[in-house]
Amino acid sequence: MLFCLYISLFCGYKDNGIDFIKHLIEKNGEDFLIFELLRAPRALKAVIAGSCLSLAGLFMQAITKNPLAEPYITGISSGAGLAIVLSILFFGGSNYSFWGFVGAFLSSVTVILFAGLNKFSLTKLILVGLSVNIFVSSLISLLIIMNGEKAYPLMLILSGGLTNNTIISNKILFAFFVFAILLCIFIIPKLNFLRLDKDLVMSSNANKDFYIVFIIVLSSFLTSLSVFSAGIIGFVGIIIPQLSKLLVGQDFRWLFLINIFLGSGLMLISDYISRVVLYPLEIPLGLTIALLGVPVFIFFLTKKGGKLYE
Amino acid sequence: MSNVLEAKNLTIRLGDLTLFEGINFEIKSEQISVIMGPNGTGKTSIMRVLAGAIKPFKGSVKNFAKSTFYLPQKITYPHNITLFEYLSSIFFNNNWKWYLERDEKKRIVETLKDFELLSKRDVFLEQLSSGEIQKANIALGLLSGADLLLLDEPTSNMDLVNQMKILDILKHLKARKVTIVIILHDLNLASNYGDSFIGVNMARVPLCASKKDFFSVGVLEEIYGLKFKVVNGEKSIFVQTFN
Numbered sequence: 001m002l003f004c005l006y007i008s009l010f011c012g013y014k015d016n017g018i019d020f021i022k023h024l025i026e027k028n029g030e031d032f033l034i035f036e037l038l039r040a041p042r043a044l045k046a047v048i049a050g051s052c053l054s055l056a057g058l059f060m061q062a063i064t065k066n067p068l069a070e071p072y073i074t075g076i077s078s079g080a081g082l083a084i085v086l087s088i089l090f091f092g093g094s095n096y097s098f099w100g101f102v103g104a105f106l107s108s109v110t111v112i113l114f115a116g117l118n119k120f121s122l123t124k125l126i127l128v129g130l131s132v133n134i135f136v137s138s139l140i141s142l143l144i145i146m147n148g149e150k151a152y153p154l155m156l157i158l159s160g161g162l163t164n165n166t167i168i169s170n171k172i173l174f175a176f177f178v179f180a181i182l183l184c185i186f187i188i189p190k191l192n193f194l195r196l197d198k199d200l201v202m203s204s205n206a207n208k209d210f211y212i213v214f215i216i217v218l219s220s221f222l223t224s225l226s227v228f229s230a231g232i233i234g235f236v237g238i239i240i241p242q243l244s245k246l247l248v249g250q251d252f253r254w255l256f257l258i259n260i261f262l263g264s265g266l267m268l269i270s271d272y273i274s275r276v277v278l279y280p281l282e283i284p285l286g287l288t289i290a291l292l293g294v295p296v297f298i299f300f301l302t303k304k305g306g307k308l309y310e
Numbered sequence: 311m312s313n314v315l316e317a318k319n320l321t322i323r324l325g326d327l328t329l330f331e332g333i334n335f336e337i338k339s340e341q342i343s344v345i346m347g348p349n350g351t352g353k354t355s356i357m358r359v360l361a362g363a364i365k366p367f368k369g370s371v372k373n374f375a376k377s378t379f380y381l382p383q384k385i386t387y388p389h390n391i392t393l394f395e396y397l398s399s400i401f402f403n404n405n406w407k408w409y410l411e412r413d414e415k416k417r418i419v420e421t422l423k424d425f426e427l428l429s430k431r432d433v434f435l436e437q438l439s440s441g442e443i444q445k446a447n448i449a450l451g452l453l454s455g456a457d458l459l460l461l462d463e464p465t466s467n468m469d470l471v472n473q474m475k476i477l478d479i480l481k482h483l484k485a486r487k488v489t490i491v492i493i494l495h496d497l498n499l500a501s502n503y504g505d506s507f508i509g510v511n512m513a514r515v516p517l518c519a520s521k522k523d524f525f526s527v528g529v530l531e532e533i534y535g536l537k538f539k540v541v542n543g544e545k546s547i548f549v550q551t552f553n
Contacts, residue, residue, distance in 0.1 A: 185406070189403075
């Protein structure tokens with residue numbers, strides 16, 4: 001991850017690793033500006049998006065005990081997409097990523113509330129989330145079709161990327177991220193406990209439903225943060241948790257750390273590749289991640305996956 | 311001797327099927343209480359109501375235990391996890407507490423030793439036999455520190471020797487003020503280890519009795535509908551069935 005951070009911060013089209021650092025230390029004009037205005041915020045957002053997505057995926061997979069669960073399962077991606085599209089169409093699109101965050105969180109809370117009506121159940125959560133996803137995606141397509149002239153920029157934004165926000169929103173983002181990580185540190189031991197079957201009844205287990213909802217809300221919050229910083233990016237949230245399980249097993253204390261490292265590492269390096277390969281064009285980040293991540297994941301899966309999935 | 315569980319006026323229904331109507335019984339503390347009877351008569355339902363896993367249709371169960379542990383018949387476990395890690399899960403119940411205390415590690419190792427699983431501590435759960443997994447789950451009950459254990463057929467996949475070993479371990483728990491309610495099918499084992507008995511049959515009226523009363527030809531025939539021969543030995547009771 002440190003290596004990825006180095007690449008992301010100090011290399012770029014206008015590049016040269018060590019020289020760049022020298023210029024930085026001397027506060028040499030142009031390079032310093034590039035660093036402060038472009039690369040540092042980008043790297044920060046890549047780290048936030050990567051670790052939030054993979055942690056959210058880890059939590060959802062742990063709670064549902066389903067290896068196919070992913071962070072967007074609670075209708076987040078479509079909620080975020082709808083909010084982004086609406087904000088661009090009707091509010092001119094300043095700070096659309098913040099609106100994405102709001103939409104993401106609102107939609108998942110709605111889905112969780114629906115699933116909690118009557119009696120909370122995870123299956124209901126998944127089905128409601130799926131339906132809402134499909135419903136809202138159709139709305140998005142409808143909106144895009146009706147506004148044909150803006151279709152291209154909308155599609156570009158919806159495929160995700162570490163776009164520039166204002167400095168204030170970066171600060172909000174960072175504060176939220178620290179808060180979310182604190183909550184994670186608070187709840188991680190509980191995930192180790194929840195490895196035990198939910199049907200085991202223990203007095204010490206009395207409020208487990210509260211914790212399950214807590215963890216789902218937390219992972220919605222994490223996912224919304226990732227939308228805030230990088231838009232809607234698939235794949236990371238389902239693959240990184242799997243990959244880290246292949247590497248370190250089922251101890252959530254290790255899984256927590258390794259997910260942060262792998263998630264942000266993948267994000268940083270993909271962002272670097274997005275920036276430089278087709279310069280001055282930028283490949284949408286989501287595409288790079290898929291093109292880069294899938295072969296790596298399949299490699300590990302065939303090498304080490306036999307044990308886990310037999 | 312006081313009561314740990316008191317069931318009052320209990321009505322248990324599965325959908326429209328009434329299993330029990332207005333039944334009363336109690337479980338005495340620091341005893342092994344055995345629930346027995348043919349399949350499908352509602353043993354597990356009684357157990358789940360006692361554990362609080364399902365609510366009775368009517369009536370109530372008063373639980374006086376400090377903490378309760380209920381082991382269902384079938385439970386799932388994660389893959390790719392070692393036996394030691396699995397057992398350690400139970401000690402991660404406090405938020406913020408990221409580490410196992412030395413004392414907790416010691417308790418896990420000692421419990422593994424008691425259950426003769428120490429050599430398998432780093433083996434993945436899915437590589438253990440189903441009897442061994444059952445042993446591990448009972449070990450969880452011990453580690454949980456509960457003073458009321460509700461065990462639903464915990465020995466169904468074990469060989470005779472292991473069944474006896476587990477029941478021996480459970481028997482020693484009585485001295486540590488632990489109460490055990492267990493569903494068993496083997497009459498001879500039950501008579502050896504049980505203190506009081508609840509017999510369940512299709513007549514839907516559970517029959518609570520002490521060991522002496524329960525192992526009489528009349529009661530057993532009423533529960534199972536078979537012919538029995540009961541021999542009262544010096545130390546234990548032997549039961550044989552013939553048709």
